[in-house]
Amino acid sequence: MKLPGPAEILRRSGHRADKRLGQHFLLDPSILDRIVASAGGLDGRTVLEIGPGPGGLTGAILQAGAAHLYAVERDPRWIEALAPLVEAAEGRLTVVPGDALGFDAASLETDGPISVIANLPYNISTPLLFHLLAQRHRFDRLVLMFQKEVAERLAAPPGSDGWGRLAAMTQWSCRVEYLFKLPKGAFSPPPEVESAVVRLTPRSAPEHPCSERRLSTVLAAAFGQRRKMLRQSLKPITPDPVALLDGIGIDPTRRAETLGLADFARISNALDGA
Structure with missing residues (x-):
């Protein structure tokens, strides 16, 4: 038909x-x-x-x-x-x-x-x-x-x-x-x-493994105040962003738009203690 x-x-x-x-x-x-x-x-x-x-x-x-x-x-x-x-x-x-x-x-x-x-x-x-x-x-x-x-x-x-x-x-x-x-x-x-x-x-598996829920939280915080440095924009989700970022080798003065997926996955895993 x-x-x-x-x-x-x-x-x-x-x-x-x-x-x-x-x-x-x-x-x-x-x-x-x-x-x-x-x-x-x-x-x-x-x-x-x-x-x-x-x-x-x-x-x-x-x-x-x-x-x-x-x-x-x-x-x-x-x-x-x-x-x-x-x-x-x-x-x-x-x-x-x-x-x-x-x-x-x-x-x-x-x-x-x-x-x-x-x-x-x-x-x-x-x-x-x-x-x-x-x-x-x-x-x-x-x-x-x-x-x-x-x-x-x-x-x-x-x-x-x-x-x-x-x-x-x-x-x-x-x-x-x-x-x-x-x-x-x-x-x-x-x-x-x-x-x-x-x-x-x-993807059958992400190239940069981390908790999807945690990643979503990190991205929302980081890009919610995208013109601010990470040491400021991540304060709503961690009490000491500077210590967390220093511990994984990410400069706390960077801004969200300069980070790639691997960086955001590292932040997510650090927050989860992975």
């Missing part, structure tokens, strides 16, 4: 994007195919999509041969509008009603790894990314669209303007690849900002 495209679903439903939910829909078939191809071959794979809307990416994922696609959608208008696509997919598409920020990948009926392909709503992209990273052991790869500035921050190296808690936490847990920009005109309605696609590959 032929899959209805997003333009047809939009026309049938009469619905429009809800800006309050950060909805901007991809309609260009060539761009949709390029995004899906970035996830590698999907034949026989289980895929998770977030916010399918009128089903642009949804259809492209199904066309690429995914064994089953779970699409999480909180807007009831699109759940109803996607019914023809669900029917045409002949059992390969399940639309899951609900908020992706509360979605548990463990609820999916699959034993194998899951590939995530999603155009993340701009207004919740960062908390949604952290929610996905917390479940990364279920995923083999994540191909995600962000506002371009956020995508650049995710891939930023230590010492750059974009290096911060978001980049450090993501790069500690995943290999991050900035893939390509998307033109505003690829979306309906066009967003006011540029967008970009990033591929995250979860």
